[in-house]
Amino acid sequence: MHVMVLGAGVTGVSTAWYLRQAGFDVSVVDRQPAAGLETSYANGGQISVSHPEPWANPAAPFIALRWLGRNDAPLRLRLRRDPAQWAWTLGFLRECLPWRCRRNTAAIAALALRSIDELRRLREELGLSYLQQQRGILHLFFSAAEFAAAPRRVDELTRLGIAARLYPGAEALAVEPALAGIAGRLAGAIHAPGDESGDALRFTQALAQKCQQAGVRFYHNTHIRRLAHTGGLIDGIEVEDERGHSGTLDAGAYVLCLGSHGRALAAPLGERLPIHPVKGYSITVPVRDPQHAPQVSLTDESARIVCSRLGDHLRIAGTAELNGYDCSVDPDRIAAIVGWLERTLPGAADAALAQGWAGLRPATPGNVPIIGKSRCVNLWYNTGHGTLGWTLACGSAAVLAELMSGRRPALAFPFHGR
Ligand SMILES: Cc1cc2nc3c(=O)[nH]c(=O)nc-3n(C[C@H](O)[C@H](O)[C@H](O)COP(=O)(O)OP(=O)(O)OC[C@H]3O[C@@H](n4cnc5c(N)ncnc54)[C@H](O)[C@@H]3O)c2cc1C
Incomplete structure (x- = not known):
């Protein structure tokens, strides 16, 4: 199945890696020209x-x-x-x-x-x-x-x-x-x-390179404007490139890793993400x-x-x-x-x-990230990591890939949508 990861911060790139390792066909969409250029850029390390x-x-x-x-x-x-x-x-x-x-x-x-x-x-x-x-x-x-x-x-x-x-x-x-x-x-x-400790930006960009070598496709300079949906299904994402050209990208499933900006895009689906x-x-x-x-x-x-x-x-x-x-x-x-x-x-x-x-x-108010299923059958969340996004990136991505593969992670954690 083709999974589209929305966002190429430390969370999105880690998610892409673990999904690819789990056997999914993966692409990543981000508005920036390279991975890790927003909140994952210069954190405390x-x-x-x-x-x-x-x-x-x-x-x-x-x-x-x-x-x-x-x-x-x-x-x-x-x-x-x-x-x-x-x-x-x-x-x-x-x-x-x-x-x-x-x-x-x-x-x-x-x-x-x-x-x-x-x-x-x-x-x-x-x-x-x-x-x-x-x-x-x-x-x-x-x-x-x-x-x-x-x-x-x-x-x-x-x-x-x-x-x-x-x-x-x-x-x-x-x-x-x-x-x-x-x-x-x-x-x-x-x-x-x-x-x-370590540099989250360097990690993100090094892992993005490994993702590309493993066959993950990156769409950079691509602004996501809307998640198009019919009933409980995402049909595609409406995007705009840096020249203002708009279009639609689609996949079998989507993972939202858009940092602070995911809440607004999820709201029209009837989701109130507390981010x-x-x-x-x-x-x-x-x-x-x-x-x-x-x-x-x-x-x-x-x-x-x-x-x-x-x-x-x-x-x-x-x-x-x-x-x-x-x-x-x-x-x-x-x-x-x-x-x-x-x-x-x-x-x-x-x-x-x-x-x-x-x-x-x-x-999120309690700093617990939102990981798991949304109310749309083909949309998943891995977002809301607050003060600890660098610390939690690899584990969150690993457990999300397990969930999307139909396995229950061996972790006492309040997964979303369960
Ligand atoms: C000052 C500071 C210090 C910190 N120190 C630490 C620390 O020491 N340890 C630690 O574990 N954590 C720390 N953190 C937290 C950590 O940096 C974040 O939790 C983490 O970077 C979040 O990663 P993310 O991938 O979820 O978000 P981001 O890195 O913001 O990635 C989201 C991506 O989505 C893309 N995007 C957003 N909207 C759109 C759109 N509409 N269309 C297309 N693309 C879009 C952005 O371009 C971005 O690349 C710190 C944060 C700050 C601000």
Whole structure:
């Protein structure tokens, strides 16, 4: 059967690979000239199995209130006259309930563990190279009050099957000596040695090349305008090329992997996908002093900022802004991330050469992606991966290919349409 994957981000390209391996004839459609050029372009680089707890957790509403009105706050909510934004925000608050947060955390952890296994297998089998590091993630705490909750978090991760170890005070320097400059400020850290990092764009483009070699066809510069349907069946997708020529592409089945933009295309089918764009920023900075630039990926738990070493650059990312589909780069947000770099890793990188970027995380309220069947018999979803799309890409694609092959994945996960 011919399956058409809609979207060539990290999720769409991984989906194409696993479907091709499962024996499907596969094509991929994307409006950009190459794979990975939207949200998968310059993310934080973390394969963060050790962060399955969604942003929607019992503490989130109080933290959001504390940050309200601060321009440099990691979270910024600009309420608009947009019913979808209000519905998503209410959904987010509902997912903060303790039992919902526990359920979402468990589902994300199960998928993340499967995903990192798949990523390692793919990397080995295909010889993929994407500036990967296998040194784990260090979660840094700068306040004693926040670090006081760290032992409970380690217990919870252990219960979920994720290795993690506590490092009180400045003991984490044994894991990452480049933190010497902030030793006095550290309250403690958690190290998750099984985590990894790497460049999602390089991975996506390298895998897209392998897909092409395996016979997957890519239609780039092709904007999807509408999913044409009759009753419960997709008949084709109406597209427009870069010269404004329109046409229709068709296949036996379709998989929607369109990031934040899938919701609008699915709405005329009667589907209300709870996906909303949550904007984030990153900087990519050349390393100046390799001794002071960390190799271990970092998460600053207080500032909600992550940092990954990508070869001779550092990628530093953070902030969450609910502000519609605007993808412009706000210099104040970039300055806040540069300020973090200068405070936390003084001298490590050339801050004056920082390249700023902004992307839209395709977020569901509970950060659990939408994987499975739609209400149309020949449309499937693999989308809504929010803060963890790079971490979850390979596992999500593998389980979707199993579902489409008629197999039930061995995973405790709330698949869509079941
Ligand atoms: C600042 C930031 C930091 C992040 N850090 C991390 C991290 O450290 N670890 C992690 O796991 N995740 C991280 N993420 C999240 C991760 O980057 C995303 O979840 C992931 O990239 C989503 O991939 P996707 O393929 O679903 O979407 P995208 O990469 O956006 O792909 C969707 C594709 O659909 C195409 N498309 C959309 N609409 C149309 C249309 N109408 N017609 C044709 N094509 C269309 C686009 O061109 C695009 O290529 C971060 C995100 C941000 C913003």
